[in-house]
Amino acid sequence: MTDFAVSTLLATPTVAVRDVCCAGRCKARGAEECASATQFVFPYRGVYVRHLDSDMAVAEASQMLCFNPGEGYRISHPVAGGDACLSLTVDETQLREMTPSSLLRDGPAFAFAEQRLAIDPRAQALVAILRHSLMRGAAEPLEAESLALTLVQRALGPRTARAPTSSVGRRRLVDRAKLVMAGDLSRRWTLADIAAEVGGSPVYLTQAFAKVEGVPLYRYQLRLRLARALDRLADADDLTALALELGFSSHSHFSAAFQSTYGRSPTAMRDAMFVR
Structure with a gap:
């Protein structure tokens, strides 16, 4: 396995799905990175930490991470074994329609207020079904798009999405x-x-x-x-x-x-x- 590998599983005008694997050989924070578009990242194997200014988020299978465009972050791997994630990018017009305003920052820019949201087991199952069906060629593009949008809607839904609370x-x-x-x-x-x-x-x-x-x-x-x-x-x-x-x-x-x-x-x- 290379240190970092990205496989595009689906790319349509509405949604892109990528499988991202990282060997996680370095425990310390890596170089600063930044997303070019809003991305939803669903870890499904291993664990890593995303550092955003003074905030940090442990990325594991019960969380969805929200990556805002142009927002610098760093990644560290305090636990050996690396990680693997499913990354989804949705057309912004569709994304604006799907996203509750309560999850967004105030202001003209479209940006999520929290860098992570808890997801439920049904969303975890949708991640696995979407990933495997695309990797095995078992899903046609139309079905895969529907699964991907259902996953995002589930993750952002008022009964599912829950930002971390407390001090x-x-x-x-x-x-x-x-x-x-x-x-x-x-x-x-x-x-x-x-x-x-x-x-x-x-x-x-x-x-x-x-x-x-x-x-x-x-x-x-x-x-x-x-x-x-x-x-x-x-x-x-x-x-x-x-x-x-x-x-x-x-x-x-x-x-x-x-x-x-x-x-x-x-x-x-x-x-x-x-x-x-």
């Missing part, structure tokens, strides 16, 4: 906890383990995480594991081995959690990726 200190604590868990998905972490790693008490960490992310810490860890399973599902020959590798106690435990989170069994989700 900067709490958000930084939660970000450190997310990086700790991402570094070892299969480990059966305890609250005391994570609290010791991030420098806080178990009680405060539990309260802060629920406040910032909107879900309990244990549920976030479950979704992190399931997101990795979603990424690997298409090429997994042995689902039991995959379940155990990701820290589930059994195939049935994995299947039940997957069904509850995504509304489909692992087998049905894999079929949705290929059979159109």
Whole structure:
């Protein structure tokens, strides 16, 4: 794998979809970069940190990152393993029609107020279906465009989109906890383990995480594991081995959690990726 690879999966006048993989060999912040158009980035494997002025965002599978054009940022990889993301660019006329004004900055320029928004499991599933169906040639352009726009609408929807809340200190604590868990998905972490790693008490960490992310810490860890399973599902020959590798106690435990989170069994989700 090269340090940075971009594959264009779809390019139409309405939407462009790119698969972006980064080896993440350097932990320190890289050189400043800037997007030429509004981009929505959906991480689906690994983790990285995006630094925007004094703000930082941990990019992982439960988040969508919003890249405003002309806005300088830097990327660091504090957790080994690199990352992979699906990047979507939507025609600005269509994007203005889809975006709630509450998510935008005040002023004449079209720009998002927050650099990240939490997404729900259904949006995660749409990322996997869109990516795999395009990579395998299972989706015609019209269908792929519809899937991509549905994904963006879902991610920006009032019942789904949720910007991080609470104080900067709490958000930084939660970000450190997310990086700790991402570094070892299969480990059966305890609250005391994570609290010791991030420098806080178990009680405060539990309260802060629920406040910032909107879900309990244990549920976030479950979704992190399931997101990795979603990424690997298409090429997994042995689902039991995959379940155990990701820290589930059994195939049935994995299947039940997957069904509850995504509304489909692992087998049905894999079929949705290929059979159109």
